[in-house]
Amino acid sequence: MPEFRPLLARLKSPPMQVRGRALVLLATAACLLPLLLQLPRELGIGFGVAAVLVAAVSWRRVPPMLLRLLVGIGMIVAIAAVAPGVGRDTACAVLAAMLALKPSETVSLRDGRSLVGFALFAPFAAFLLDQGPASLLLALLAMLAALLALQQLAHDEAEVRMPGAAQAWQATAGVFKLVLLGLPLALAAFWLFPRLPTPLWGLPERVVARPGLSDSMTPGGWLDLMNDDSPAARVQFFGPAPPQHQMYWRGPVLWDFDGRTWHQLKQWRFQQAIPKRLKGPAWDYVIEPEPTEGRQLITLDLPDQVPKDAFISHDYSVYSVMPLNNVSRWRMRSLAATTVDPQLPPILRMHALQLPRGFNPRTIALGRQWRREAGTDATGNADAAIANRALAMIRREFAYTLNVPLAGRNEIDDFLFDRKQGYCEHFSSAFVVLMRAAGIPSRVVTGYAGGYRNPIGDYWLVLNSDAHAWAEVWLPRRGWVRVDPTAAVAPERVFDTLADRQPGRIGGFDGLVPMFNASDWMRRGWNDFVLGFDAQRQQRLLSPLGLERIGSRGLILLFAVIAALALGWMGWLLARGEREQDPLLRAWHRLGRRYARRGQARGMHEPAEAWAERVAADVPRAGEHLRALSGRFSAARYAGIGPAELRRLLRDLAAHRP
């Protein structure tokens, strides 16, 4: 970026030496790396290559302004092409572009220092996109490189010359020493500096969303998600866990269908459920969802109790009050309820029967035909019969595949009557349309199904590839009933009981499974202990000592005490550095200071014994003693004495008072 700095200031700062410049470039590269890894792949690679080229071209001389400007514009255009919009990730990409370009005009010491400073923003920006241990490790390396570069610049400025090999080692050791010296203070601030319970300002959203559930579903649109083996949530049960084929993790519930896409009931979304007394076997668990930046939480079907900062909506979707920007832990309770909402309000009934006009005529005709054949009754037996008939048809004639052609206008018709192949999105969507055509209130529920139990740590891991969609139909007196048409066809695909779908397994080789288990367990610990540390956890920091809550005043006090201790330690190092090394001289000087306070300081030219004589003339009694001591001191200094005698002398010197 062009800078209009006064020429004088630029001239005043001397140019960097070769070694300093190389280290500044290295530090910039190290800072840039964690950020580039978090950008969309094409941008990350492109900017990386551009940064190397820019640094190589401008090593000897600053390339012309026009060229730099063109490269900069090219990078901005690339960002706009890959991720159009303004968001957190595009802002990070712009930062990366600036950093990749900045070395082209870095000449003076001051330029080098400001480049290192700005480069340190890059790992921080990377943390806004990903907070994993790998990012932190890269960032720590970048920090060391930055400190090394700063140190080299300071050496350049002071004309320090050292032989190469010794220098590299000494420089690294010096930087490590500084970090270690600062460590107590840094850790005290990390744990004890009062955290904000709620953020002062919100986190800007990303332009390129991460794969995950969203508030809409287009059949055929989940292929990315179903091939993504990154975790969606980790769950720890207290007490027994439900059997795997009952693990339906409920996410967004979709009501509105426009012929292509299913949507949530937008205006009803945050309508809280009227507290109801559900009955059935209950499960207690803690769920740790990966940050999605949305407010949607997933719970085991059907949520019954959730923490205060979350609520259950009318269709049993659970939302958090704050967006899930960080890892979080939710203590929940779910039930396998038998009767859910036996009364359906007319407005919801209308939504649950809504179908777009002019789409999928064959499906609608089939649904109406089935209704005519089944008749109507108030008990809901006819509705149940229609649902079972649909399930039986699907089980008989349909197959599971992820290999699905692009959707046409009447996608449901194509699926039900011609293709007869698809995956959960198609099955649930077609089933609900068929039910609605037959006059049965129904809705699509998205979420995850199944899970993987990690024997290390004994918790369940839900992957993004476990994403699933199923249906719920409303039957008189029974209320909402879960129907999973996909499970009717391919239960092994839904619950991942096939051996080759186990995480960590490559083909038939499962030697890496223990490693996968261990690494996911460590990642869970990282989420828990490092990322999950927040204001609440900070408050409970002293609970092992019996103090339940610290309170912000107590926290500040504690922080002040620990920080003072850390600073005191640094001060002690200072004082010790200045201290006289020889204990004998130390004791002798202390003695001298005692006399100096009485105006009888020893002159610089004065030998010890001459001084003692002078003092003895003034104060005969103490002086006599001093004369003996100075004689022994001189003997110890110049003749040498045994260790026992030295100890005695030190004691006598310390005890002597004028």
Add this chain to the structure above:
Amino acid sequence: MIAWLRRRLQSWMRPRQAESLPVRLRRNRIYVLPTATGLFFALLLGTMGLGALNFNNNPGLLLALLLAGAAQASLIAAHMQLSGVVVDAVAADPVPAGEPLRLRISLGARDQRMRRGLRISHGDAHAHAAFDHHGGTVELPIPTGRRGLMPLPRLELRTLQPLGLARAWAYVWPRQVALVYPAPEMQAPPLPAPAGDAGRAQVTRAGDDVHHLRGYRAGDAPRSVAWKASARRDSLLVREYEQHRSDQLLLDWPLTAGLPYEQRIRRLARWVDDAERQGRRYALGLPGQAPVPMGLGMAHRHRCLRALALMPGEAAHA
């Protein structure tokens, strides 16, 4: 205003008066403040820390805090670079006024820490020192203005080590004076006519005819050494030339009558140098003091120039 404030601060800093060497730097006279880069870093880390606290971004917070801790430690390390440094002695050869005095400063340390990039400065002049407990010497040019005894200025010892984020500095003010010769006049008339009995042959080091060889004496010019002859014997031999010229000069104060006071001193200084260069013996007569007797050589020159340098000021003279 800023300049006034700076002067006030400077006068407030220790030491406030000259002190006798050796001087050991202790914490009560070492000052540490962040540099501009350091302030920039503080701002940067503050921004990073605030953002991380707001988003409860623990890795970001940890990174910011580690950097802040290292920066804080660098303040301490800068202090340690200075503390324990001992200024053992300073010395300088006299120079003519206007030429920089080359002040040699012997530094040492009583501990084992290595000192690097220690910058010693006065005004615009600076030198860098690097030494461990064996000590080291640096040479610092100090501008001179007037002839006479010049009290040494307060010297600044400064370091930006280890990261350039903090500047630690201390002052040393040696209670010592340096002698500044008068500046010789640039364009002076030739040496005055010789005094005393003229026409006596004189053995000098300059001239055309080789008179004889003699043993080397300290102060002989290297070009008068007879290298070949010296190689044959095992000691240095010096050629002596014979010159038929009367050489006894009396550089007397009245010779410069009519000139302004300071210029008279400068002319005499120039003549001393000229006589020295031509190898002619000279004496110096100054008002109010015993004349410097005839002589030649470095010691004699110093004696004469010193007498000139220490001439009282014009007001006192009048």
